[in-house]
Amino acid sequence: MNFAFTKEEEAFRQEILAFIKQELPPGWIGATYYEDELEQEELWALGRKLAPKLGQKGWLAMAWPKMYGGQERSHIEQTIFKEEMAYNRAPGVDFAGVSMCGPTLMNFGTPEQKKIFLPPIAKGDVFWCQGFSEPEAGSDLASVRTKAVDQGDYFVLNGQKVWTSGGHRAAWMFLLARSDPDAPKHKGISFMLLDMKTPGVEVRPLVNIVGGNAFNEVFFDNVRVPKANLVGKKNDGWAVATALLNFERSGIERVASARKLLDEVIAFVRERKKTGALSRDIEVMKQKLAEMVIELQVGRWMGYHVSYIQQKGEMPWAEAPISKVFGSELMQRVANVGMEVLGLSSQLEKGSKWITLGGRVSHMYQSSLGRTLGGGTSEIQRNLIATKGLGLPRG
Amino acid sequence: MDFDFNEVQEMLRKDARRFLTEKCPKAYVRKMEEDEKGFAPELWKEMAGLGWMGLVFPEKYGGLDMTFLEMAVLLEEMGRACLPGPYFSTVFLGGLPILEAGTEEQKQEFLPKIASGEIIVTTALTEPSGVYDPSGIETKATEQGDKYIIDGTKLFVTDAHVANYMIVAARTAPGKSEGISLFLVDAKSPGIKCTMLKTIASDKQCEVVFNKVAVPQKNLLGKLNQGWPLVERSILLAAAGKCAEMVGGAQQVLEMTVEYAKQRVQFGKPIGAFQAVQHHCANMATDVEGSRFITYEAAWMLSQNMPCAKEVSMAKAWVSDAYRRVVSLGHQVHGGIGFTKDHDMQLYFRRAKAAEVLFGDSDYHREKVAQALEL
Numbered sequence: 001m002n003f004a005f006t007k008e009e010e011a012f013r014q015e016i017l018a019f020i021k022q023e024l025p026p027g028w029i030g031a032t033y034y035e036d037e038l039e040q041e042e043l044w045a046l047g048r049k050l051a052p053k054l055g056q057k058g059w060l061a062m063a064w065p066k067m068y069g070g071q072e073r074s075h076i077e078q079t080i081f082k083e084e085m086a087y088n089r090a091p092g093v094d095f096a097g098v099s100m101c102g103p104t105l106m107n108f109g110t111p112e113q114k115k116i117f118l119p120p121i122a123k124g125d126v127f128w129c130q131g132f133s134e135p136e137a138g139s140d141l142a143s144v145r146t147k148a149v150d151q152g153d154y155f156v157l158n159g160q161k162v163w164t165s166g167g168h169r170a171a172w173m174f175l176l177a178r179s180d181p182d183a184p185k186h187k188g189i190s191f192m193l194l195d196m197k198t199p200g201v202e203v204r205p206l207v208n209i210v211g212g213n214a215f216n217e218v219f220f221d222n223v224r225v226p227k228a229n230l231v232g233k234k235n236d237g238w239a240v241a242t243a244l245l246n247f248e249r250s251g252i253e254r255v256a257s258a259r260k261l262l263d264e265v266i267a268f269v270r271e272r273k274k275t276g277a278l279s280r281d282i283e284v285m286k287q288k289l290a291e292m293v294i295e296l297q298v299g300r301w302m303g304y305h306v307s308y309i310q311q312k313g314e315m316p317w318a319e320a321p322i323s324k325v326f327g328s329e330l331m332q333r334v335a336n337v338g339m340e341v342l343g344l345s346s347q348l349e350k351g352s353k354w355i356t357l358g359g360r361v362s363h364m365y366q367s368s369l370g371r372t373l374g375g376g377t378s379e380i381q382r383n384l385i386a387t388k389g390l391g392l393p394r395g
Numbered sequence: 396m397d398f399d400f401n402e403v404q405e406m407l408r409k410d411a412r413r414f415l416t417e418k419c420p421k422a423y424v425r426k427m428e429e430d431e432k433g434f435a436p437e438l439w440k441e442m443a444g445l446g447w448m449g450l451v452f453p454e455k456y457g458g459l460d461m462t463f464l465e466m467a468v469l470l471e472e473m474g475r476a477c478l479p480g481p482y483f484s485t486v487f488l489g490g491l492p493i494l495e496a497g498t499e500e501q502k503q504e505f506l507p508k509i510a511s512g513e514i515i516v517t518t519a520l521t522e523p524s525g526v527y528d529p530s531g532i533e534t535k536a537t538e539q540g541d542k543y544i545i546d547g548t549k550l551f552v553t554d555a556h557v558a559n560y561m562i563v564a565a566r567t568a569p570g571k572s573e574g575i576s577l578f579l580v581d582a583k584s585p586g587i588k589c590t591m592l593k594t595i596a597s598d599k600q601c602e603v604v605f606n607k608v609a610v611p612q613k614n615l616l617g618k619l620n621q622g623w624p625l626v627e628r629s630i631l632l633a634a635a636g637k638c639a640e641m642v643g644g645a646q647q648v649l650e651m652t653v654e655y656a657k658q659r660v661q662f663g664k665p666i667g668a669f670q671a672v673q674h675h676c677a678n679m680a681t682d683v684e685g686s687r688f689i690t691y692e693a694a695w696m697l698s699q700n701m702p703c704a705k706e707v708s709m710a711k712a713w714v715s716d717a718y719r720r721v722v723s724l725g726h727q728v729h730g731g732i733g734f735t736k737d738h739d740m741q742l743y744f745r746r747a748k749a750a751e752v753l754f755g756d757s758d759y760h761r762e763k764v765a766q767a768l769e770l
Contacts (some may be wrong), residue, residue: 001404001464002397003692009396076396270769286765293764294689294709301688308398322681379670385680386673390653393668 030089039212047091055124069122131175148177167216191237254327318389434480443512457510462698474643489516536565596749712760
């Protein structure tokens with residue numbers, strides 16, 4: 001057991017911090033979570049500006065093999081990168097591309113697909129979205145109904161996706177569609193790559209609880225997908241999709257984002273304590289704040305443990321969903337403690353002259369609701385911990 | 396960064412698992428709950444023979460010169476086995492304070508005897524007020540010629556009934572944290588009356604009354620009036636040690652529970668196939684995973700001699716609650732059978748509560764963390 005980062009890792013962390021300091025505008029505040037950059041134009045623009053620079057540094061796809069544009073560096077370093085980007089609220093990391101689509105193509109893609117699609121992801125040139133969920137396929141993902149009819153050289157897609165994060169921003173989508181309606185539900189699905197500019201693709205915004213447009217509905221009306229964009233074998237997409245869920249899942253970005261918010265809240269409490277202007281009983285609040293600091297440390301090691309296991313080439317069957325469920329629920333607890341600290345003023349929305357901490361606490365309080373839903377609900381995560389992690393029988 | 400045990404630690408873990416599985420079955424644990432001493436002297440000797448008592452002592456005092464990390468590995472196994480007896484008292488409340496604060500003469504006198512299993516030592520710290528705070532210490536030590544005379548009542552003194560020596564915290568001068576001194580007291584000294592307390596974990600805690608107990612000056616441990624920082628350090632190490640025990644207990648409860656959920660059939664299938672039960676198990680696994688690394692982080696820092704009061708408090712605050720949650724969910728999955736005295740679950744349930752309140756509960760340690768955060 002050793003909880004120290006190596007000298008090289010520490011130096012790498014400093015390198016990232018120096019880069020962030022240099023690239024972010026002075027007085028940068030940023031958003032409370034990376035998905036927020038999908039909602040806000042200014043953030044999105046900066047993220048797109050930063051992405052190629054991050055790509056040039058080789059940081060986006062750091063743990064990838066060199067032949068695909070990576071640097072073959074460790075998962076721990078990759079996690080350090082994600083941690084610092086999230087903590088410092090620096091935009092520009094395409095999670096769907098780097099953490100999901102890329103590794104899938106490395107494992108299941110044709111040589112041609114790897115050559116075409118991987119380098120742009122590593123370079124930060126292209127932004128991806130995930131076309132999995134549908135109105136009738138939420139937690140029960142294998143119930144996808146979007147039809148893919150084989151027409152020889154291409155498939156014709158008809159159907160609808162929903163909760164598509166960044167659908168309005170992405171150039172490409174990786175998706176699941178039903179290519180054999182007569183096969184058992186896990187056996188008739190195919191995994192394919194779709195150029196979002198293809199005729200017949202329509203993206204309609206969905207407005208979330210904070211009034212932002214991060215996710216979307218995406219409709220397919222006779223959309224042609226070339227056969228060359230089929231990943232894995234036809235009708236074998238479920239195997240591709242479930243393997244995808246096991247890539248790069250430290251979840252450190254959740255813990256790091258929450259830690260940043262909590263640090264702001266703690267600084268606020270210290271400041272108000274000095275001026276005697278704290279509206280809450282400090283004896284009560286400090287217990288809660290200390291508890292959140294502790295839980296964030298617990299969550300941080302859960303995240304690094306996942307990377308550590310992946311670094312060894314093993315599967316974090318229990319550890320990855322543990323990190324997801326703990327980190328996402330912790331974001332909500334941290335935000336709630338922040339709201340309690342702010343008291344009445346916690347209700348104020350952006351634009352009020354009385355607002356505290358720029359409304360960021362309230363923002364995370366509301367937006368973190370989605371963290372226990374997206375990427376597999378907490379209930380699905382707990383099913384995975386129990387069945388894949390602990391070996392309990394499937395219900 | 397390394398989340399695995401190294402070779403030495405892995406070997407220690409395996410040896411301890413094998414030894415305790417054989418020598419400390421639950422029948423033994425149950426028997427010792429009723430036993431007057433609370434441990435079998437033959438087993439005590441065997442443990443000493445394995446070097447466990449002197450695990451972290453330097454070789455010159457008869458120890459194995461290992462670090463707090465190896466200590467944590469061993470304690471985890473002890474927690475898993477619910478090992479009864481005065482190991483924790485003797486090493487953490489006896490040996491470590493002497494190692495950290497004793498004069499060379501005191502170390503020479505006590506540590507080899509502790510390492511060889513010859514003597515049992517404990518600390519008499521808390522009093523009827525039940526707080527880990529200098530304000531809770533009313534026991535007085537008054538200088539009289541070349542002796543100190545100790546008067547007062549100590550409560551929750553673990554293993555005092557079998558101890559050869561007790562480290563007694565007493566007030567030697569007025570003040571807050573100043574004015575506390577520590578004394579190495581021969582447990583056979585006239586004027587000491589020890590009464591066993593009946594406790595939730597049947598873990599042999601005692602009331603010890605000191606009535607004009609004379610202690611030679613040379614048995615002062617550390618500096619006069621400056622004993623409290625030593626007490627704090629001792630609580631810190633003990634809190635970290637308890638966390639390791641709790642991790643072992645929690646891991647065992649998780650394994651027992653998952654096994655039971657696979658075997659027990661209701662409504663025609665194993666109850667572990669039901670999501671309600673699966674989610675209990677998932678929550679238990681989450682708490683065990685969290686407990687393990689926050690604990691080993693603290694143990695690692697101790698092994699590196701890094702300042703880590705905050706990290707130990709973080710661990711004790713969290714693991715105390717997490718272990719209680721784990722056992723409680725384990726009971727829920729086991730249903731009625733786990734609620735019986737015959738079942739092993741109750742052994743863990745009762746010990747989890749004792750471990751939670753000893754050496755500072757969650758509130759106490761969260762307060763320490765809050766102080767470190769300047770809140």
